[in-house]
Amino acid sequence: MPERYRPIPAAPLRVALGAVSLSAPLTGIGQYTRHLAQELAALGAAPHCFLGAHWAEVVTADAPGAGPTNAPPGAVPLSVWRTTARHLLSGSWLARVASRTMRARRFRIGLPHDAALYHETNFLPFGDVGLPTVLTAHDVSWLRYPETHPAARVSLLRRHFPRALRHADRVIVVSDFVRTELLDLCEVDPGKIRVVHNGVSPAFLPRSPEALRAVLARHGLLANRYLLALGTIEPRKRLSTALRAHQQLPVALRRQVPLVLAGIKGWLTSELEREMAQAVARGEVRVLGYVPDADLPFLVAGACAMVYPSIYEGFGLPPLESMACGVPAICSNRSAIPEVVADGGILLDPDDIDGFSDAMLRACEDAPWRAAIGERALRRAQYFSWQRCARETLDVYRELVGSPAHGAAVEGL
Known part of the structure; x- marks a missing residue:
């Protein structure tokens, strides 16, 4: 030495x-x-x-x-x-x-x-x-x-x-x-x-609607009545795919199940902010900003699905946190995400807006499918x-x- x-x-x-x-x-x-x-x-x-x-x-x-x-x-x-x-x-x-x-x-x-x-x-x-x-x-x-x-x-x-x-x-x-x-x-x-x-922190785990109610109420949300996109808002996350896929859902469903963006505002965000301005005004998209650590496991556990179309991740913590909660992760199939998610989520090309929209629709409307994906997600998350x-x-x-x-x-x- x-x-x-x-x-x-x-x-x-x-x-x-x-x-x-x-x-x-x-x-x-x-x-x-x-x-x-x-x-x-x-x-x-x-x-x-x-x-x-x-x-x-x-x-x-x-x-x-x-x-x-x-x-x-x-x-x-x-x-x-x-x-x-x-x-x-x-x-x-x-x-x-x-x-x-x-x-x-x-x-x-x-x-x-x-x-x-x-x-x-x-x-x-x-x-x-x-x-x-x-x-x-x-x-x-x-x-x-x-x-x-x-x-x-x-x-x-x-x-x-x-x-x-x-x-x-x-x-x-x-x-x-x-x-x-x-x-x-x-x-x-x-x-x-x-x-x-x-x-993944042991704080991320499945929770009943009763256990979620108080925390979600502080953010104006209801259990299983929103889709979550979690992470710093920046170009690499390809949140435009999540936004456009959500906008393809039926109008009534978009209003009942908003797309929730949680995470600090990063950089180069002006184009995304312009694109989602009208949906935010209609209440179809909610921008929460930074969520305290104590609330985050509840916010993840209460979602219909995690939507994560990032074009590049060295690991990808948000999908894993979603999986540990038994919540389906609808993810990009690029970079390290397949290595982490494996069969515990839905992997799609981050530019496949139709594919993301179809998966989001099923997560909202097909409870047995959501439960089956959630079981696989829980098994996979135990590895980490x-x-x-x-x-x-x-x-x-x-x-x-x-x-x-x-x-x-x-x-x-």
């Missing part, structure tokens, strides 16, 4: 975890980071999270949706840091460099002295810090579909990601699909790559868990800084 690596510390294994994505509101990478950190802590890996403005201990498992706590006195609030960072990243190239340089300095100042390794969960490590380094690559959509991303993000990743791949000791990818993409599009040693699938994700991630750590004491703990799970 190279000399720059430090000796393996005494238990517990201390992991320096890049966790800027934990700043609320959580998107898919934030959910990955939060659940991974919680489960690693349960396995004794003692993650210490870098949030961009400061370091903090991992968020506790009994506080879903909360960000990590224990910020030092005088630390910049996460919301302020996130807003400032976004402002800087939307500015000049010099401002983006300054922002990343400032974060890298904060990272090095607060790096735990007893850290055995550094795991960056969001593509780009903060440089060589003298530790074995693991990075997670969630997809390479910015290479396949650069037009669906802000130009600043594409520029940042093109500039820094190749070096990150070269210097990382291990590269975790969240699906076999992403492994293939990395090998096809990037220069990377295949021996570094480890596939570790994402998991955040506990399994954390155990397999810890195995990757042990390849670099293996500890017999931790091996015994893991084997007993």
